[in-house]
Amino acid sequence: MNHPLHFALLLLSLGFLCQTTTNAVLMDKLANSKICADEECSYALSMAVALDDFTAPDCRFINIRKDQMIYVYSKLTPEEGTGVFWSGSVYSERYVDQMGILGYFPSNLVKETTKFKKDTDTVAIPTADVDFYCF
DSSP: OOHHHHHHHHHHHHHHHHHHHHTOEEEOOSOSEEEESSTTOOSOOEEEEESSOBOOSSTTBOOBOTTOEEEEEEEEOOOTTOOOEEEEEEEOSTTGGGTTOEEEEEGGGEEEEEESSOGGGOEEEEOOSSOEEEO
C-alpha cells in the first residue's frame, strides 16, 4: 500500500474531526439539581401528554407535538428566575423516528397522566458540573 495515501486520508479524517469539534457551542446549565426515580435517572417518574406543540430551541431539548405521550425521567429543580423543565422521551406511533430521544421540554406544556413513583419515593440528584455542548 502507498503510505502517502494513508497519510493523506489520516489528515483528511483529522480535519473533519477538528472542524466538528470547533463548531460546538457551549450551553448554560438549566439547573443545579433534579428529581429522579433512581440514582441514574433510568426509570420513568411518570407519563405525560403534550398540551401543545413545542419546537426545541437547541440540542438539549426535544420536539413534542400536541397529544403526544412522553415518558418523564427527571424534573429539574428550578433556580430563581429560570423556567421549569423536565426531561423525557416521546412516545407515539405517529412519530416513531423521535422515540428514544431524550431531551428537555417545558413542564407547563404537558399534563401528567400516570405517576410511577410517589413524590416521597424520588431522589434529588445534583446535575453534572460539566457544561453541555451542542454540535
